[in-house]
Amino acid sequence: MGRRARKGGGRQAVVEIEALGGRGDGVATLEGRPVFVPVTLPGDRLRVRLTAEKAGGWRGEPLELLEEGPDRMEPPCRHFGPCGGCQLQHLSKETYDSWKRNLLVQALSRADVQAGEIGPLRQVSPRTRRRALLAARPSGDGVELGFRERFSHRIVALKECHILTPSLFSLCRTLKKYLQPFLEKDEIADLYIAEVDNGFDVLLSGVGAPDLEAREVFANPERLPEIRRFAWREASDAPVEPVVERSAPEVRFGEVIVRPPPGAFLQPTADGEKLLVETVLEGVPATTGSVLDLFSGCGTFTFHLAQRASVRAVEGESTTLSALQAAANGHGLAGRVQAEHRDLFRQPLRPEELNGFDVVVFDPPRSGAKEQAAHLADSSVPCVIGVSCNPATFARDAAILAEGGYKLESVVPVDQFLWAAHLEVVGIFTRA
């Protein structure tokens, strides 16, 4: 918002922000109903335009800041406010850190889950995000490329970025020069970029089949040599087609090199991944012989766990699982790592399939793993380790486990989505 007013219609009101909500929006009260206002802080008084209905109240678009709350600070990035890449750069570090950790504390309290210990916040540094979803659109002779703006169809012309790794940021600058032939007039495409161990992996989504001019971009091997693979698809649920694959993109998990398919899940920062892996391994008892790794992705935890025990990895995305399987085979781990393709929402592992494992690790998408947690609650597995990027669903699943007799021994908040409202969590449960 800055102090610039956005002009426009809609009902306007002056509100005072009372709290920071769980999704990072400031929350005010108007006529007894909540108003959720992005990029604001407690103590801010501002004029807003009420837009959509939200959670029994309204969403408010900030128009003019009349008074600043006490915890405001100058955001490090010039794009902060309109840019949809960050939500909370304007909050003092101390307050931000305690708000982040509180997302977990409050989620557990709401779900009535007791934790033996809630660890201090572990956090990554700025400029470490190695994957991002950006937007791209042709504009005049060139291309607009960046995060989407809040409240508009505009794309932020990134002059700096405090979350992307410097090399990913520099890739954006380079891609701007070459993307135009792939884009359709007036259409915004999704651009997934990932920095992998041997270069970059790029996936353009929401575009038609590239014509000859577009394919020519990669005809010269000296152009964009750091891009290992460039692929496209018509929509997020359409098949992915390669434009070029100079060599397979690679990521290393422990000693094992994995070649993930386009768009496969990767932890958003290498440092965050390291913190998560360390915390998971700390929770695995020394005597562990067998581990079940549910929602394994392409093996972030699997291959570290395999250094200690035999592992069965279960994943619903078949190409992702094939990458894991191929890496296991290629590193002589076929006997130690077993891979199973399975939809864990529709067909969670039943107690009789779970019993016999010493440890179960589960790391579901944001919606959590309610059905799987219910079967775990009925199992006799001695140690369960939950990893999640959503404290609310983590707490819900933790409550299911607690109901079944598990104790949440310790839980660690890991902030790898700096200045966003996401928080990663690792919880260690043992059978009481």
Ligand SMILES: C[S@@+](CC[C@H](N)C(=O)[O-])C[C@H]1O[C@@H](n2cnc3c(N)ncnc32)[C@H](O)[C@@H]1O
């Ligand atoms: C948060 S990611 C974690 C992946 C991996 N543990 C990691 O750290 O890289 C969640 C994983 O669950 C998978 N997934 C999503 N829905 C699923 C389902 N219904 N059944 C099985 N796996 C699913 C996704 O493909 C993704 O790999």
